[in-house]
Amino acid sequence: MRRESEGRRWAAMTAVAGTVFIAAGAFWLSFTSLADLAARSGIGAGQAWAWPLIVDGIIVVATVAVVALAGQHSAWYPWALLVGGALVSVTANAIHAVVAADADVPRMLAASVAAVPPVVLLAITHLTVILTRTTDLDTQPAVADSFSKSTAESMPALPSGETELTRRDDVVADRRALGCQLREAGWSNKRIARELGVHPSTVGRWFAVAHLTDT
Secondary structure (H helix, E strand, C coil), rough: HHHHHHHHHHHHHHHHHHHHHHHHHHHHHHHHHHHHHHHHHEEEEEEEEEEEHHHHHHHHHHHHHHCCCCCHHHHHHHHHHHHHHHHHHHHHHHHHHHHCCCCCCCHHHHHHHHHHHHHHHHHHHHHHHHHHHHHHHHHHHHHHHHHHHHHHHHCCCCCCCCCCHHHHHHHHHHHHCCCHHHCCCCCCHHHHHHCCCHHHHHHHHHHHHHHHHHC
């Protein structure tokens, strides 16, 4: 299992490196086209470079936010930014291709070719975030297993006369401690609840009580 996990981790890291390289190329092609379009539109040469950073930067940041906020109610806002930024970038690249293309090149062909870099940037950024998140999640079960083993070894044996209620309280405390450890490792409440066999609202109460105690 450890060899298989390490093999998947190395494969994911290799894929991440490849996606970063492709994303850099797509960003550079889109950047040059949008900067030239901004300069043709009247923006000064010393400021034209900022426009593609704003447009394509929204795509990158919104993609990361969409993955980070997956399943939450506030995820609609980064989705809106992602869709808006992608539409602006693809449209602007297509317009630049139509304006700057040679006369013997069909406008539809020039626009289609120019639209590829922003679309690839959108897709490859999303893929990079997913691969990075998958690599991090592969290391979390090992943390949980080591924590469970250390917790079980450190817990003293219950006396023979201990009641069933005490045993149940110890089990709940052990689950709560494991849930806190998994929360620090980046797990969501739903995943912690599924892993420990409890309801998500129970996990939420654990962290709410811990927060009030710290306060």
